[in-house]
Amino acid sequence: MIDRRPTRRTNPHRCGTRSRPAYALLAAGIAVLLAGCGGPAQPATSPTAAGLFGQVGHIHGVGVDPADGGIVIAGHHGLFGLTPEGTLAPRQDSPQTGGPDLMGFTVAGPAAYLASGHPAPQDTSTPNPLGLVRSTDGGATWKPVSLHGQVDFHALDVDGTSVVGLDATRGLLMTSSDSGRTWQERAPLAALDVALAPGDGTRLLATTENGVIASRDGGATFTIVADSPLLTYLAWADDGTLYGIGPDGTLHASTDQGATWQRRGGTESPPQAITAEPGGRLTIVTNGGVEHSTDGGATLQRLA
Numbered sequence: 001m002i003d004r005r006p007t008r009r010t011n012p013h014r015c016g017t018r019s020r021p022a023y024a025l026l027a028a029g030i031a032v033l034l035a036g037c038g039g040p041a042q043p044a045t046s047p048t049a050a051g052l053f054g055q056v057g058h059i060h061g062v063g064v065d066p067a068d069g070g071i072v073i074a075g076h077h078g079l080f081g082l083t084p085e086g087t088l089a090p091r092q093d094s095p096q097t098g099g100p101d102l103m104g105f106t107v108a109g110p111a112a113y114l115a116s117g118h119p120a121p122q123d124t125s126t127p128n129p130l131g132l133v134r135s136t137d138g139g140a141t142w143k144p145v146s147l148h149g150q151v152d153f154h155a156l157d158v159d160g161t162s163v164v165g166l167d168a169t170r171g172l173l174m175t176s177s178d179s180g181r182t183w184q185e186r187a188p189l190a191a192l193d194v195a196l197a198p199g200d201g202t203r204l205l206a207t208t209e210n211g212v213i214a215s216r217d218g219g220a221t222f223t224i225v226a227d228s229p230l231l232t233y234l235a236w237a238d239d240g241t242l243y244g245i246g247p248d249g250t251l252h253a254s255t256d257q258g259a260t261w262q263r264r265g266g267t268e269s270p271p272q273a274i275t276a277e278p279g280g281r282l283t284i285v286t287n288g289g290v291e292h293s294t295d296g297g298a299t300l301q302r303l304a
Contacts, residue, residue: 059273064275067111067138091139195242
């Protein structure tokens with residue numbers, strides 16, 4: 001693929017200079033994602049976080065609901081909300097039996113979420129995998145939108161009516177322009193996370209073992225972003241600032257759609273999910289807890 005930006009040149013061997021432990025962790029996460037089940041490789045949960053995340057299982061996504069500003073965390077046993085006391089409360093209607101295994105998750109609007117994954121173990125009537133499902137009641141219930149029984153998205157992002165997902169079964173990027181009702185197959189993609197540019201359904205970035213890659217044509221083709229840091233998860237705030245976090249917890253920010261990056265602070269534990277809001281507000285789930293920043297990641301405060 002040709003990088004049409006005249007002032008930048010890609011180096012396909014650049015990944016060889018990466019830190020080997022970080023490189024191996026990202027590569028392992030991508031390999032598990034493409035295997036189709038079980039989700040991206042997750043660090044072992046620390047004893048301090050065991051009580052918080054024991055009921056959730058592996059963390060597969062985090063978001064902030066614009067309806068009330070509440071933090072919601074998706075995982076192996078359903079969707080949970082973070083309480084002011086720093087505990088997790090189940091969002092699903094039947095918390096005693098657990099919710100669906102939400103492998104991919106994103107907030108689409110007030111009390112409205114999109115997700116993918118697998119039905120709860122006790123649910124024998126719902127097709128597996130879920131395809132794309134939607135909740136309009138804050139995660140209490142989920143309804144099928146499309147591809148049920150066909151696709152397991154392990155990463156999802158939404159901007160308006162544009163939706164992008166990584167089909168873990170086939171290692172394929174898929175996009176939708178009608179809120180996920182119909183889909184177009186794009187490029188084969190061995191990536192861990194994907195992010196849509198706000199207000200531009202043709203511009204998206206993804207994290208790979210070779211670094212950050214970018215597309216300007218809706219995911220049909222990608223080019224490696226020269227000199228990009230090694231990142232695992234991405235979060236694009238509505239004000240246009242893009243954030244990324246690496247496997248070691250180091251945070252980076254970009255104000256030019258990922259062309260260049262500035263290093264910020266970092267977390268003490270490896271990350272599991274990140275979300276961003278305008279004004280430098282970040283929420284990051286690590287294997288040690290939930291952390292929040294109001295200054296674009298320069299400093300972090302433990303919430304739970």
